[in-house]
Amino acid sequence: MLDRDPNPSYSELKGIQEGVWFAGFMGGAREESSSFYIGPMIAGEASKTGGTFGPEVSIGRRLSDADVGSAPVLVVKYCWGGSNAEREWNPQTAANSWDRDADDGTALWLLNESGGATNLRDKDHLYANLIYTARRSLEALDDGGVPYELSGLFWQQGSADKKRTWRQYGEDLVTLFSAVRTDLKAPGLPVVDLSGTHDNIVTGKTYAASVIDGCNAVVPKMSMAAADPDDTSCVVGPKNPCLESTFINFDVFNYYGWDPVLNVPPFSSLKPPGSSDDTFYWFKDFPNDQHSEYEGAILQGRVMANAYVRSFTDDELQTSWLEDDMAIQFPLAPCNPAINDGKPSEGNICWMDLREDADLAEATCLSNGSRKSTQLRGPL
Numbered sequence: 001m002l003d004r005d006p007n008p009s010y011s012e013l014k015g016i017q018e019g020v021w022f023a024g025f026m027g028g029a030r031e032e033s034s035s036f037y038i039g040p041m042i043a044g045e046a047s048k049t050g051g052t053f054g055p056e057v058s059i060g061r062r063l064s065d066a067d068v069g070s071a072p073v074l075v076v077k078y079c080w081g082g083s084n085a086e087r088e089w090n091p092q093t094a095a096n097s098w099d100r101d102a103d104d105g106t107a108l109w110l111l112n113e114s115g116g117a118t119n120l121r122d123k124d125h126l127y128a129n130l131i132y133t134a135r136r137s138l139e140a141l142d143d144g145g146v147p148y149e150l151s152g153l154f155w156q157q158g159s160a161d162k163k164r165t166w167r168q169y170g171e172d173l174v175t176l177f178s179a180v181r182t183d184l185k186a187p188g189l190p191v192v193d194l195s196g197t198h199d200n201i202v203t204g205k206t207y208a209a210s211v212i213d214g215c216n217a218v219v220p221k222m223s224m225a226a227a228d229p230d231d232t233s234c235v236v237g238p239k240n241p242c243l244e245s246t247f248i249n250f251d252v253f254n255y256y257g258w259d260p261v262l263n264v265p266p267f268s269s270l271k272p273p274g275s276s277d278d279t280f281y282w283f284k285d286f287p288n289d290q291h292s293e294y295e296g297a298i299l300q301g302r303v304m305a306n307a308y309v310r311s312f313t314d315d316e317l318q319t320s321w322l323e324d325d326m327a328i329q330f331p332l333a334p335c336n337p338a339i340n341d342g343k344p345s346e347g348n349i350c351w352m353d354l355r356e357d358a359d360l361a362e363a364t365c366l367s368n369g370s371r372k373s374t375q376l377r378g379p380l
Contacts (some may be wrong), residue, residue, distance in 0.1 A: 010298055013057050017041040020060035023137035024077040025120070036133075038140045041075065054079075054292070058301030059154060063308065066315040074141070074148065078133040080126055081291070082238070083173040084160035088126045089320040095119075096127040107135035113301075127176070133185050136353045150186040152312065153177065154304050156194040158201040159237060164185035166354045171203030174212050190312045190350070191217040195234055195332070197225060199352040207355060207362075215365035223332035224252050224302075226344035229352060241287045243270070249349040252330050256280045303327045 033165040044058045070218045080088070087093055098117045103109055110116030110132040117128035139302045141148050149329050155177075161169045173193070180188045193209065202219070205289045209217035227236050231245035250272055253262070257280030263268055268288070281293040292300060306325050309315050337349035344350050 010250060010295070013061060013298060014043050016065075017043065017057065017061055019064040019072045020057075021072055021074040022056070022060070022077065022135060023140070036136055038074075038137060053294070054297045055154070055156065055301030055304060058298045059305045062302055062305035062321070066305070066309045066317065067313070071147075074137070076134055076137045077131045078126075079156075080123055082160050083123060083126055083157065085157065085169060085176060086161055086164060087122050088173060089130075089176055090181075091127045091176060093124070093127075095122070095124040098128065099380065105135075105286070107132050107139055110135065112197060125180070134184055150184060150189060151178060152190040152192060154192050154194075154308075156304070158196045158198065158205070162196075162198045162201060162235065162237070163205075164200065166200040166203035166207060167359075169201060169264035170207035170211075173204065177208070177212055177331050188216060190215045190308065191302055192308050192311075193219050194223060194300060194304055195219045197222075197227060199227075199229065199354055202351045203354040206353065207359070210363035210365050212250075213364070216312070217365075218307045218311050220303050220327040222303070222326060223249050223330040223349050226349045226351065238290050238332055239288060241290055245286065247344055247346050247349060249330065250275065252279075252326065253280075255329065256326075259283050259286055259293070261286045293317065299324075299326055318368070 014034050017040065020041040021039060021042040024036070026035045028283050030071055044054045052194055054077075056075045060073045064073045084377075090096060096117055098110065103116070110118045110128060110347050112119055116132070117125055118132040119125040120129055120132075138150075140149065140182060155173075158169070161172070161376065177189075177191050181187050191209075191212070193205050195205050205217075205219045209219050226247045226249075227242065227243040228247065234240065234242035236246060238241045248270070253271075254276045257276065257278035258271065258281055259282040261283075262270060263277060263279065281295040283289065283296065284291045284293050302324065303326055304319070306317055306321060307327065333350055334353045335344060335348075339345075339348055343352060
Protein backbone atom coordinates (compact mmCIF):
# COMPACT_ATOMS: atom_id res chain seq x y z
CA MET A 1 0.00 0.00 0.00
CA LEU A 2 1.37 3.37 -0.95
CA ASP A 3 2.61 5.76 1.70
CA ARG A 4 0.46 8.84 1.09
CA ASP A 5 1.02 10.49 4.47
CA PRO A 6 2.86 13.82 4.01
CA ASN A 7 4.21 13.84 7.56
CA PRO A 8 7.07 11.68 8.88
CA SER A 9 4.96 9.38 11.09
CA TYR A 10 6.37 5.87 11.45
CA SER A 11 9.62 7.06 9.94
CA GLU A 12 11.34 4.02 11.48
CA LEU A 13 9.28 1.83 9.14
CA LYS A 14 10.46 3.50 5.95
CA GLY A 15 13.48 2.43 3.96
CA ILE A 16 15.89 -0.35 4.95
CA GLN A 17 14.81 -2.31 8.02
CA GLU A 18 17.93 -3.32 9.91
CA GLY A 19 17.80 -6.94 11.04
CA VAL A 20 14.80 -7.77 8.83
CA TRP A 21 14.87 -9.55 5.48
CA PHE A 22 12.12 -10.06 2.92
CA ALA A 23 11.47 -12.82 0.39
CA GLY A 24 8.75 -12.77 -2.24
CA PHE A 25 7.88 -11.53 -5.70
CA MET A 26 8.41 -7.96 -6.83
CA GLY A 27 5.05 -6.45 -7.69
CA GLY A 28 3.00 -8.99 -5.76
CA ALA A 29 1.72 -12.51 -6.29
CA ARG A 30 0.97 -12.42 -10.02
CA GLU A 31 4.51 -12.13 -11.33
CA GLU A 32 6.82 -14.47 -13.17
CA SER A 33 9.09 -16.65 -11.08
CA SER A 34 12.07 -14.61 -12.35
CA SER A 35 10.85 -11.64 -10.28
CA PHE A 36 11.71 -13.39 -7.03
CA TYR A 37 13.61 -11.24 -4.52
CA ILE A 38 15.33 -12.09 -1.26
CA GLY A 39 17.30 -9.49 0.63
CA PRO A 40 16.93 -6.64 3.12
CA MET A 41 13.39 -5.45 3.84
CA ILE A 42 13.14 -2.08 2.10
CA ALA A 43 9.74 -0.54 2.76
CA GLY A 44 8.45 1.43 -0.20
CA GLU A 45 11.38 0.59 -2.46
CA ALA A 46 9.86 -0.15 -5.87
CA SER A 47 12.94 -1.85 -7.24
CA LYS A 48 13.00 -4.40 -4.43
CA THR A 49 9.58 -5.17 -2.99
CA GLY A 50 7.18 -3.81 -5.55
CA GLY A 51 6.84 -0.31 -4.08
CA THR A 52 4.14 -1.49 -1.70
CA PHE A 53 4.04 -2.97 1.75
CA GLY A 54 1.59 -4.32 4.27
CA PRO A 55 1.64 -5.78 7.78
CA GLU A 56 4.86 -7.69 7.05
CA VAL A 57 6.97 -4.57 7.63
CA SER A 58 5.78 -3.96 11.18
CA ILE A 59 5.70 -7.71 11.90
CA GLY A 60 9.34 -8.07 10.96
CA ARG A 61 10.39 -4.87 12.74
CA ARG A 62 8.56 -5.81 15.97
CA LEU A 63 9.87 -9.38 16.08
CA SER A 64 13.41 -8.15 15.53
CA ASP A 65 13.11 -5.40 18.15
CA ALA A 66 11.56 -7.80 20.69
CA ASP A 67 14.62 -10.08 20.51
CA VAL A 68 17.53 -7.69 20.17
CA GLY A 69 20.85 -9.35 19.44
CA SER A 70 19.42 -12.53 17.94
CA ALA A 71 19.52 -13.62 14.30
CA PRO A 72 17.81 -11.48 11.63
CA VAL A 73 14.13 -12.05 10.90
CA LEU A 74 13.15 -13.20 7.42
CA VAL A 75 9.56 -12.55 6.30
CA VAL A 76 8.45 -14.73 3.39
CA LYS A 77 5.34 -13.19 1.85
CA TYR A 78 2.78 -14.66 -0.51
CA CYS A 79 -0.74 -13.23 -0.70
CA TRP A 80 -3.58 -12.42 -3.08
CA GLY A 81 -6.39 -10.03 -2.13
CA GLY A 82 -9.99 -11.23 -2.05
CA SER A 83 -9.02 -14.91 -1.94
CA ASN A 84 -10.97 -17.71 -0.30
CA ALA A 85 -10.00 -20.71 1.80
CA GLU A 86 -12.77 -22.83 0.27
CA ARG A 87 -10.98 -23.34 -3.05
CA GLU A 88 -8.07 -21.02 -3.79
CA TRP A 89 -6.09 -21.76 -0.61
CA ASN A 90 -7.43 -25.31 -0.30
CA PRO A 91 -4.55 -27.85 -0.45
CA GLN A 92 -6.99 -30.60 -1.41
CA THR A 93 -8.22 -29.20 -4.74
CA ALA A 94 -6.87 -30.55 -8.01
CA ALA A 95 -5.23 -27.18 -8.78
CA ASN A 96 -3.32 -27.23 -5.48
CA SER A 97 -2.40 -30.92 -5.44
CA TRP A 98 0.69 -32.70 -6.69
CA ASP A 99 2.28 -36.14 -6.55
CA ARG A 100 4.05 -35.94 -3.22
CA ASP A 101 5.64 -39.36 -3.74
CA ALA A 102 7.39 -38.09 -6.88
CA ASP A 103 8.11 -34.65 -5.43
CA ASP A 104 11.86 -34.14 -4.94
CA GLY A 105 11.26 -31.34 -2.42
CA THR A 106 12.58 -28.51 -4.59
CA ALA A 107 10.88 -25.30 -5.67
CA LEU A 108 11.63 -26.11 -9.32
CA TRP A 109 9.71 -29.36 -9.12
CA LEU A 110 6.57 -27.53 -7.97
CA LEU A 111 6.43 -25.47 -11.17
CA ASN A 112 3.79 -26.72 -13.60
CA GLU A 113 6.32 -27.52 -16.29
CA SER A 114 8.11 -29.82 -13.86
CA GLY A 115 4.99 -31.72 -12.79
CA GLY A 116 3.94 -29.66 -9.79
CA ALA A 117 0.97 -27.38 -9.18
CA THR A 118 2.47 -23.87 -9.10
CA ASN A 119 1.00 -21.21 -11.38
CA LEU A 120 1.81 -17.71 -10.17
CA ARG A 121 -0.76 -16.12 -12.48
CA ASP A 122 -3.68 -18.36 -11.50
CA LYS A 123 -5.66 -17.65 -8.35
CA ASP A 124 -6.79 -21.27 -8.06
CA HIS A 125 -3.19 -22.30 -7.27
CA LEU A 126 -2.59 -20.13 -4.19
CA TYR A 127 -1.71 -22.94 -1.81
CA ALA A 128 0.80 -24.50 -4.22
CA ASN A 129 2.18 -21.03 -4.95
CA LEU A 130 2.70 -20.42 -1.23
CA ILE A 131 4.67 -23.63 -0.79
CA TYR A 132 6.70 -22.82 -3.91
CA THR A 133 7.52 -19.35 -2.53
CA ALA A 134 8.57 -20.79 0.82
CA ARG A 135 10.73 -23.49 -0.81
CA ARG A 136 12.43 -20.99 -3.07
CA SER A 137 13.16 -18.72 -0.11
CA LEU A 138 14.62 -21.49 2.00
CA GLU A 139 16.69 -22.81 -0.91
CA ALA A 140 18.21 -19.34 -1.29
CA LEU A 141 19.24 -19.48 2.36
CA ASP A 142 20.66 -22.97 1.91
CA ASP A 143 22.66 -21.85 -1.12
CA GLY A 144 24.10 -19.00 0.92
CA GLY A 145 24.92 -21.21 3.89
CA VAL A 146 22.53 -19.24 6.11
CA PRO A 147 21.06 -21.29 9.01
CA TYR A 148 17.36 -20.79 9.74
CA GLU A 149 14.36 -22.14 11.58
CA LEU A 150 10.75 -21.69 10.49
CA SER A 151 9.01 -20.04 13.41
CA GLY A 152 5.50 -18.95 12.50
CA LEU A 153 2.70 -18.45 10.00
CA PHE A 154 0.83 -15.14 10.00
CA TRP A 155 -2.62 -15.45 8.41
CA GLN A 156 -4.92 -12.53 7.51
CA GLN A 157 -7.88 -13.63 5.39
CA GLY A 158 -11.58 -14.40 5.61
CA SER A 159 -13.82 -11.82 3.94
CA ALA A 160 -14.07 -13.86 0.72
CA ASP A 161 -15.52 -16.76 2.76
CA LYS A 162 -18.10 -14.64 4.59
CA LYS A 163 -21.10 -16.41 3.03
CA ARG A 164 -20.09 -19.83 4.32
CA THR A 165 -20.88 -21.42 7.68
CA TRP A 166 -18.44 -21.05 10.56
CA ARG A 167 -17.77 -24.78 10.57
CA GLN A 168 -17.03 -24.94 6.85
CA TYR A 169 -14.56 -22.10 7.16
CA GLY A 170 -13.05 -23.41 10.38
CA GLU A 171 -12.48 -26.88 8.94
CA ASP A 172 -10.85 -25.33 5.87
CA LEU A 173 -8.40 -23.47 8.13
CA VAL A 174 -7.56 -26.64 10.05
CA THR A 175 -6.87 -28.38 6.73
CA LEU A 176 -4.79 -25.47 5.45
CA PHE A 177 -2.66 -24.96 8.55
CA SER A 178 -2.07 -28.69 8.94
CA ALA A 179 -1.01 -28.98 5.29
CA VAL A 180 1.45 -26.08 5.59
CA ARG A 181 3.10 -27.79 8.54
CA THR A 182 3.32 -31.07 6.67
CA ASP A 183 4.53 -29.70 3.34
CA LEU A 184 7.15 -27.47 4.95
CA LYS A 185 8.18 -30.19 7.39
CA ALA A 186 7.46 -27.86 10.31
CA PRO A 187 5.23 -29.76 12.77
CA GLY A 188 3.80 -27.52 15.46
CA LEU A 189 4.47 -24.35 13.43
CA PRO A 190 2.79 -21.51 15.41
CA VAL A 191 -0.07 -19.72 13.67
CA VAL A 192 -1.22 -16.15 14.31
CA ASP A 193 -4.62 -15.66 12.69
CA LEU A 194 -6.06 -12.12 12.55
CA SER A 195 -9.83 -12.09 12.97
CA GLY A 196 -12.32 -10.03 10.97
CA THR A 197 -15.76 -8.49 11.43
CA HIS A 198 -18.05 -11.36 10.39
CA ASP A 199 -19.31 -13.58 13.21
CA ASN A 200 -19.09 -16.77 11.15
CA ILE A 201 -15.48 -15.99 10.19
CA VAL A 202 -14.41 -15.12 13.75
CA THR A 203 -16.19 -18.24 15.03
CA GLY A 204 -14.49 -20.38 12.39
CA LYS A 205 -11.06 -18.98 13.27
CA THR A 206 -11.70 -19.51 16.98
CA TYR A 207 -12.88 -23.06 16.31
CA ALA A 208 -9.76 -23.83 14.26
CA ALA A 209 -7.56 -22.47 17.05
CA SER A 210 -9.33 -24.70 19.57
CA VAL A 211 -9.04 -28.02 17.73
CA ILE A 212 -6.00 -27.82 15.47
CA ASP A 213 -3.32 -30.37 16.22
CA GLY A 214 -0.62 -28.76 18.31
CA CYS A 215 -2.82 -26.18 20.05
CA ASN A 216 -0.92 -23.26 18.64
CA ALA A 217 -3.19 -20.94 16.72
CA VAL A 218 -3.90 -17.46 18.08
CA VAL A 219 -6.74 -15.12 17.12
CA PRO A 220 -6.03 -11.52 18.15
CA LYS A 221 -9.32 -9.64 18.25
CA MET A 222 -9.83 -6.29 16.48
CA SER A 223 -12.74 -4.15 17.69
CA MET A 224 -13.41 -1.27 15.31
CA ALA A 225 -17.05 -2.16 14.63
CA ALA A 226 -19.72 -4.85 14.73
CA ALA A 227 -22.53 -5.54 12.27
CA ASP A 228 -26.17 -5.56 13.37
CA PRO A 229 -27.16 -9.25 13.08
CA ASP A 230 -30.85 -8.34 12.81
CA ASP A 231 -30.31 -6.38 9.59
CA THR A 232 -29.49 -8.83 6.81
CA SER A 233 -30.12 -6.40 3.96
CA CYS A 234 -26.44 -5.41 3.80
CA VAL A 235 -23.33 -7.58 4.15
CA VAL A 236 -20.17 -5.74 5.22
CA GLY A 237 -17.33 -6.08 2.74
CA PRO A 238 -14.23 -4.22 1.57
CA LYS A 239 -16.36 -2.09 -0.76
CA ASN A 240 -19.40 -1.67 1.49
CA PRO A 241 -19.21 -0.56 5.15
CA CYS A 242 -23.01 -0.89 5.62
CA LEU A 243 -23.10 2.36 7.58
CA GLU A 244 -26.80 2.05 8.36
CA SER A 245 -26.39 -1.33 10.06
CA THR A 246 -22.95 -1.20 11.63
CA PHE A 247 -22.14 -0.29 15.21
CA ILE A 248 -18.93 1.75 15.38
CA ASN A 249 -16.50 1.70 18.28
CA PHE A 250 -15.83 5.42 18.48
CA ASP A 251 -13.33 4.94 21.30
CA VAL A 252 -10.93 3.22 18.89
CA PHE A 253 -10.93 6.14 16.48
CA ASN A 254 -10.62 8.73 19.24
CA TYR A 255 -7.63 6.79 20.60
CA TYR A 256 -5.70 6.36 17.34
CA GLY A 257 -7.22 9.01 15.11
CA TRP A 258 -9.76 9.24 12.29
CA ASP A 259 -9.20 8.48 8.65
CA PRO A 260 -8.81 11.82 6.79
CA VAL A 261 -12.05 11.35 4.86
CA LEU A 262 -13.93 11.02 8.18
CA ASN A 263 -12.68 14.41 9.31
CA VAL A 264 -14.43 16.32 6.51
CA PRO A 265 -18.03 16.42 5.19
CA PRO A 266 -20.05 14.45 4.41
CA PHE A 267 -18.56 11.61 6.47
CA SER A 268 -17.55 13.83 9.40
CA SER A 269 -21.23 13.63 10.37
CA LEU A 270 -20.53 10.07 11.51
CA LYS A 271 -18.36 11.38 14.35
CA PRO A 272 -20.11 12.01 17.67
CA PRO A 273 -19.78 15.46 19.31
CA GLY A 274 -16.48 15.99 21.08
CA SER A 275 -14.57 13.54 18.90
CA SER A 276 -10.86 13.94 18.30
CA ASP A 277 -9.64 15.60 15.11
CA ASP A 278 -6.47 13.49 15.07
CA THR A 279 -5.69 11.80 11.75
CA PHE A 280 -4.85 8.14 11.18
CA TYR A 281 -4.74 6.52 7.75
CA TRP A 282 -7.00 3.47 8.21
CA PHE A 283 -8.56 2.90 4.77
CA LYS A 284 -7.49 3.00 1.14
CA ASP A 285 -10.60 4.91 0.03
CA PHE A 286 -13.47 4.97 2.52
CA PRO A 287 -16.27 4.01 1.90
CA ASN A 288 -15.38 2.55 -1.51
CA ASP A 289 -12.34 0.54 -0.42
CA GLN A 290 -11.91 -0.43 3.23
CA HIS A 291 -8.68 -2.32 2.74
CA SER A 292 -6.04 -1.02 5.11
CA GLU A 293 -4.04 2.07 4.28
CA TYR A 294 -0.45 2.09 5.48
CA GLU A 295 -1.06 3.19 9.10
CA GLY A 296 -3.83 0.63 9.49
CA ALA A 297 -1.55 -2.06 8.05
CA ILE A 298 1.22 -1.09 10.47
CA LEU A 299 -1.16 -1.39 13.41
CA GLN A 300 -2.39 -4.81 12.20
CA GLY A 301 1.17 -6.05 11.84
CA ARG A 302 2.07 -4.92 15.34
CA VAL A 303 -1.01 -6.58 16.81
CA MET A 304 -0.08 -9.86 15.13
CA ALA A 305 3.58 -9.64 16.10
CA ASN A 306 2.72 -8.83 19.71
CA ALA A 307 0.36 -11.81 19.84
CA TYR A 308 3.16 -14.02 18.56
CA VAL A 309 5.66 -12.73 21.11
CA ARG A 310 3.20 -13.15 24.00
CA SER A 311 2.09 -16.62 23.00
CA PHE A 312 5.13 -18.33 21.57
CA THR A 313 8.28 -16.72 22.96
CA ASP A 314 9.80 -15.54 26.20
CA ASP A 315 10.67 -12.15 24.73
CA GLU A 316 9.39 -9.01 26.44
CA LEU A 317 7.03 -6.41 25.00
CA GLN A 318 7.75 -2.80 25.88
CA THR A 319 5.04 -0.83 27.70
CA SER A 320 4.70 1.57 24.77
CA TRP A 321 4.07 -1.39 22.46
CA LEU A 322 1.26 -2.64 24.68
CA GLU A 323 -0.27 0.83 24.83
CA ASP A 324 -0.34 0.91 21.02
CA ASP A 325 -1.80 -2.61 20.70
CA MET A 326 -5.42 -2.44 19.58
CA ALA A 327 -6.15 -6.00 20.68
CA ILE A 328 -5.00 -5.13 24.20
CA GLN A 329 -6.47 -1.64 24.48
CA PHE A 330 -9.77 -2.59 22.84
CA PRO A 331 -10.21 -6.37 23.09
CA LEU A 332 -13.19 -7.76 21.21
CA ALA A 333 -14.91 -10.24 23.48
CA PRO A 334 -17.66 -12.76 22.70
CA CYS A 335 -21.08 -11.23 23.26
CA ASN A 336 -22.54 -11.71 26.74
CA PRO A 337 -25.82 -13.68 26.51
CA ALA A 338 -27.23 -11.51 29.32
CA ILE A 339 -26.75 -8.28 27.33
CA ASN A 340 -29.03 -7.47 24.38
CA ASP A 341 -29.86 -11.16 23.88
CA GLY A 342 -26.21 -11.92 23.21
CA LYS A 343 -25.98 -9.54 20.22
CA PRO A 344 -23.79 -6.51 19.56
CA SER A 345 -25.37 -3.11 19.90
CA GLU A 346 -24.46 0.57 20.12
CA GLY A 347 -21.82 0.79 22.84
CA ASN A 348 -21.55 -3.01 23.06
CA ILE A 349 -19.06 -4.03 20.37
CA CYS A 350 -18.66 -7.79 20.53
CA TRP A 351 -18.74 -10.89 18.32
CA MET A 352 -21.33 -13.65 18.37
CA ASP A 353 -19.90 -17.11 18.94
CA LEU A 354 -22.09 -19.27 16.70
CA ARG A 355 -21.00 -22.57 18.20
CA GLU A 356 -23.41 -24.66 20.27
CA ASP A 357 -22.50 -26.48 23.49
CA ALA A 358 -21.71 -29.67 21.56
CA ASP A 359 -19.34 -27.73 19.31
CA LEU A 360 -17.58 -26.16 22.27
CA ALA A 361 -17.03 -29.61 23.74
CA GLU A 362 -14.75 -30.39 20.77
CA ALA A 363 -12.21 -27.81 21.91
CA THR A 364 -8.95 -29.38 23.02
CA CYS A 365 -6.69 -26.31 23.34
CA LEU A 366 -6.50 -23.33 25.66
CA SER A 367 -8.66 -20.40 24.63
CA ASN A 368 -5.68 -18.52 23.21
CA GLY A 369 -3.85 -21.61 22.01
CA SER A 370 -0.66 -20.39 23.59
CA ARG A 371 2.53 -22.40 23.65
CA LYS A 372 5.74 -20.64 24.59
CA SER A 373 8.98 -21.63 22.96
CA THR A 374 12.41 -20.14 22.42
CA GLN A 375 14.72 -19.64 19.45
CA LEU A 376 11.89 -19.07 17.00
CA ARG A 377 13.09 -16.85 14.17
CA GLY A 378 12.06 -16.30 10.59
CA PRO A 379 8.26 -16.00 10.20
CA LEU A 380 6.58 -17.23 7.04
